[in-house]
Amino acid sequence: MQQLSGLDASFLYLETPNSPMHIGGLTIYDPSTAKDGKVGFKQILANVAQRAHMVATFNNVLLEVPLKLDHPYWRSAGQFDPEFHIRHIALPKPGDWRQLCIQVARLHARPLDRARPLWEMYVIEGLDNLEGYPSGCFALVTKMHHAAIDGASGIEIAATIHDLSPDYNVDQQIEPVTTDRKPTAMELIWRSQINSLRTPRRVFEVAKNSVPGLAKMATGLARGRLKRITDIPRTRFNTNVSPHRVVEAAEFDLDAIKAIKNAVPGVTVNDVAIAICGGALRRYLADKQELPERSLVAMAPINVRTHDKRGTAGNQVSQMTVEVGSQIDDPLARLDFVHKSTRAAKQLTNAVGAKTMTDYAQFIPSTLSAAAARLYSQLGMANRVKPAYNCVITNVPGPQIPLYFTGAKMLSSFALGPPIDGMGLFHGLGSYCGKFNITISACREMMPDPAFYARCLNDAFAELHQATSADGVREAQSTTKQVRSEKNQTKVMTKRKKKSGNKNRSTTSKPASK
Template sequence: MGQLTAVDTNFLDIESRRTLSHIGGLAILDTTLCDGGRLTRGDMVELIRERAHLAKPLRRRLAAVPFRLDRPYWEEDPNFDPGRHVHEVALPSPGDDLQLGAEVARIHERPLDRRRPLWELFLIQGLAGGRAAIYAKVHHACVDGVLAAELLAALLDLQPEAATPPAPTADRELRPELLPMLTRSVTRFALHPVRSAEALVRTAGHLDQLPVVGGMPGVREMSRAVRSVLGQRQPAPTGEQSPPPRTPFNAPISQHRAFAFGSLPLEDVKKVRRGLGVSVNDVVMAMCTGALRQWLIDHDALPDRPLVACVPVSMRRRAECGDGNALSAMFAPLPVHIADPAERFLAVRAAMVNVKRRFAVSHGSWFEEVSALMPSALSGLATRLAMQVAPALNPVNLLVSNVPGPQQPLYARGARVLAYYPASVISDATGGVNITVFSYDGNLDVGVIACPDLVPDTWNLVDYLRESLTELLKMVEAEESPVRV
């Protein structure tokens, strides 16, 4: 029996008709090694039936606490049937990338059924070149980015021949008994004011990191004072961070989604990393800065100051996190207003150094602390109110995420996974565009989810990411070129 964390529960609470909290991935498949040269829905149902015991999110559903006195629990679905979650669709000819992106967007914009385990899988036939695709989505309350990658690994093989999975154990996540559940809930509710006060003190030392809040009068001085009293390390001075500018994708989103995707050679990214002395994540941030600059120029919306990107950070290696979400976030300036590529890259690098230093001081714990401030009975209402005022506050401009993946090919019932494009969350609070990259088998696979009402030309962002990487490669080549006299 597992209980959702405060962060997990927040992902449930923010959902509305326009905002959905599932994440997903689009796998492109070469099916030539499958029996009969084709992957079928029956193959996928059988695969999940064989391996569902290796991944808890596949077979467990929500169990609510009466009167919402406490956060929900997970219980094993006694009627679990993979066939209810696996679907098959086919693209009309010619089955190109634009059609595939549109089909994935339609699937992604539909909510998951909370009466069942919170996931779905779609086998998509009819792709050009005789390929197929799998699009799977799972609720963010179940997994974070790292757990989603582990879930993918549990279902797939390292060779075309399917491995024999370990036998399931007899352990089951049973529905919590009502009386013990209520007793724990009442006790937790009674002690919540004390826990909230402790969390508030710990959080106060890091409020100056948060967009909007950090810029309020007196917050910076208060946070420094709290850190001093608690004996916490003070971050190095980094200067005043400007508030996020207004952009076309910072407005209330609709219920519709657009999805664009593409692959970049990971070796080119690593060449930039080595040549410019930065991390792969820094290269990703520089690429996004260049791509977003060009998109904003196209729309006559280039601001005179940096964008602010929310960058999720996995905390899974820092603590015993169990099955719940283990993540925090950094807030990174993207200097799209700088025209010169070299100067812009130096600004990205300096900004990321400062952001990482500040994050190291906080240990990233503020995200969990803020999520747990309100008692469960009130947290849903507070979260929904926060989402309603978010567009007016404009806390960040967009989400940018970088998830490491396996560097060897994976297989599904003999079908080789050629690429894996992630799809994530957009909201009024985080902006109408989300850029997520996933490193897989020698490529950096990019997935862009956007609100088409705000970002009608989503595919252009993928093209501009390629152009931005080319721009960075030229900088490396220029530095490596010998000086001629």
């Protein structure tokens, strides 16, 4: 039995009926690589059940402390019920991309059952008319509570249930799963009291370790070396969310993304992706006549999982605040702006220490957190207070080699995230096997036209790709030189006028004194 950290538990406290706090993914498979060219639902049940002993999240149930005096615990309840957690549905004809997105959005909107292990998996068949995919594909939609995993641990779990080849033996023996004894209510209360006595010492240790970083940050802000983003504009994405969701995605060639990166010195793949999101947000909000003059701001999670924590579940994340350049029309200028913004955000995060927020989250009182989250939603505070961010942009790189699930080859992988009150737009960035995609999960009331936003993402990528091509760079350099030349000419003319004016004043005779 293991107690949730303060950060893990916060995702339970933040959950409301309108904003379930699970993350997940949509993966698409070609069954032609499997034995006999097909994959049966019973094979999928057996495959996942055989690997359950390697993924604690599959078997752990939530154990609440009485009166919520402390953070909950994960307790292994033994082998999970495959037929409850893994479900089988099919799209009606024609089985196209729009139908798939609508179905995934509906599944993603439903909260998980807290009485059972906090995950679900849906096998979706009938994908016979997906552009760019062979007929007969099937999809897998996974949902796992954010209290149990973050993006990095989610990738590790995905690796556990996949293989590096289509060879798969469905007759393997199922390994037993250990069952934890369920403690009594008095035992849990006693544990909470012991934790309360230990908290002051732990707070002192964290504070002692973080004081140098906080002092460094304060000095950097005071001297202007560090920049903190303030005055964030309000958009349609920064109100209370409805219980309804939309899902869409835009997929690009990873080499094309890297070509954009390589065309501008110092720029990263993450910078390129954020600039594409910034360009899409600019197009989308301009179409609604709602584009703010200031740049929109994204919350970008940072993986702070150390080497010794690899392979463990839970959350090891911090975050940084990044301006997406939505106020800039020129794609190259926007990319340069985003690069400077991410660099400034990293400097600020490094100054205080990326793990500081994670460390302090351990001491959030459980009763206070849960009550504050409920009040924030019930009082509609997202509609009243100034937004801390406009959206989420998170990048979790995936493997660049083919993976197989029950013998079927994975063709694409898309990341799903939780829109929440005050931040109803989530961008999940991911890469797999030479492809790079941006998947959006959003409140349906805030974004009723997700297909249009996908076009905005594609258009933003196209203009950036064109601008960073050889011809585009030469044209930009030529324009820059011309502007600089015009500025230099203006400076020269201004200097000449000043010099001429000074000379005229010096030769003007003074009136004779009487």
